[in-house]
Amino acid sequence: MTDAQATTCPSSHREMTLETLADFPEGREVLTCIQCGMCAGTCPYGDVMDYPPRRIISMMRAGMLEKVFSSDSLLACVACYACMAKCPRGIQLTEVLLPLVKEQVFARLPELPAELHKALGNTLRYGNPMAESAKKRAAWVKTADVPIRILPEDPRPVDVLWFVECQNSYYPRGQDISRATARLFHRLGIDFAILGNEEKCAGECARLLGETGLFDTLMDYNMAVFQNYQFNRIVTSGAHAYDAFKYQYSAVGFKYPMEHTTPFFARYLEPLRPLLTRKLNYKVTYHDSCCLGRHNGFYEEPRDLLRAIPGVKLVEMPHNRISAICCGGGGGGMWLDTYYKAKGYERLSERRVKEAVTTGADVLAVSCPYEVSRFEDALKVMGHDKKMVVRDVTELLAEAMEV
């Protein structure tokens, strides 16, 4: 782990509560709020939320948090880090305050929206939200065109432990990304392996939704599995898993050097460049994932990779980098589309693809596994699916390596 990573780890969420906020440096920061309302203004659902962060802090000061707890307003928080990134006081809203409040909201919800209920139950039972068999998590490996080592079957020490995550293990378009990623590792000559059926969801969405117990269960499980194998570093395809490992698992002893695939491959740009032989005549616009972009500052790495592909012309959306609009999938939003629709909220993925289409690009490039299904659906709903396709950065790199 680099020094930068070590210093950004907040205190364990297991210790801090709303009552003990003032005992922790990042908790005390919350109390310095100047009530400017930047958070509510920048929140993609700030206009529909009864209690955006500014009001929550105001209610907390007035001793009226119970009112916030008993509203379902915070189900509209998609944990996109927009409020936190724009806060002039640097308060860690998404990272510190909101999870604590959402935990209370979650515990008091009289009824969970059905899709969310199923996704959480499935994640506890099967280790993935889609209710796919845990025994088939690595089934996609057979469809890859390069050898992929599965650690439980061949537990020899390995350099890179690749944490694939749920979407890219089970969802057909996610499996495309996994096949592309495997080819990149292989062509770069990196010694890599996966956990196969022993891997379970990293759980980040559960925590940012307020289902902390589920997150803890998954974290304890994955931590125990990591300890069974020898590897030098972890690389994950999950932007949300990246966040979970970096900010939460680290508090319970996760010390492995760890990267997300996009910044990881960006560090291999020089050896990668000569492999990118095929010209792709695409006009590409890149969507910054909330976790990788706003939360961790990986703005240039994906763009460097895209620019390295022969023939790719990169164009920007008006909202890019720190101002990117969330796909709406974080903090449980993946399973709240029906709920948002019933409430009359605009689907954020639709808001985003409307903007993407205006750039005239024919490829919307992404780095987070949630975005593929969300944007592909949104393009279809908006009638733009003939104009634009969604591709993970790794897919475009792998395509450019084809002979």
Added chain:
Amino acid sequence: MNILVLMRMVPDVVEELEIAPDGKGLDTEYLRMIVNESDDHALEQALILKERRGGKVTVLALDAPDVDDVLFSAVAKGADRVLKIEGGDGGLTTRAAAGVFAKVIDSQSDLKSVDVVLTGVQAIDDLDALVAPILSRRLGLPYLGIVTKVTLDESGKAVTAVREFSAGVRGEFEVPLPAVLGIQAAEKPPRYVPVAKVRAAMKSHKIESVGAPTTADAGLPLIEVMRMRKPEVSSHAQMLDGAPEEISKKLAGIFTERGLL
């Protein structure tokens, strides 16, 4: 109101089912058990009844892998007491399961004295929906199945239960208590219980154990499974290619050839 909920674990069909080497049952090595879905609805209906009019919810389950998680979840949701029937033969048929439940209830005065017994109307290994009717017969109590709503009458001596019929028809029945009800669906979907609450229930509650009667004790006419097998593929679907017009012609041709047109 004293409510007894009966719960059973059934094979989880998310995992592939394999036939055991003896060809007479499922291979337990590949099997994962999950709570019977309509039993979960029975628990929800019981909790709704308790929330409305007060009372006590007791859950009695047949021992099976993972049943403890189900019972602690029940506590976290609001059940007051949880018991499991241990030491039985396992792999019980519908009749045997009903017989074991009946024998256990009959032998425990505090279970026997409940006002109503709720259980799932069906299970994937009991599509005939026979557990509850057999049980009610053995206990000498009235039975109503395919129930989707239960309300306790003012008197507290009967419930009004809504039963579903086909074609969307519903019937309202007055059922004198005590009675056995086969729940198809609770009034609302079973509630979600946060994992932290289940973990807390594991610390605060104990699962009581009840010994299982032997199948002979339970007085059961046994049904022997002679052979269990997966569906055999006998023929394949034929895919028709071409433009819609061509396909419809080919389709009409096939229908005519088979004497369907």
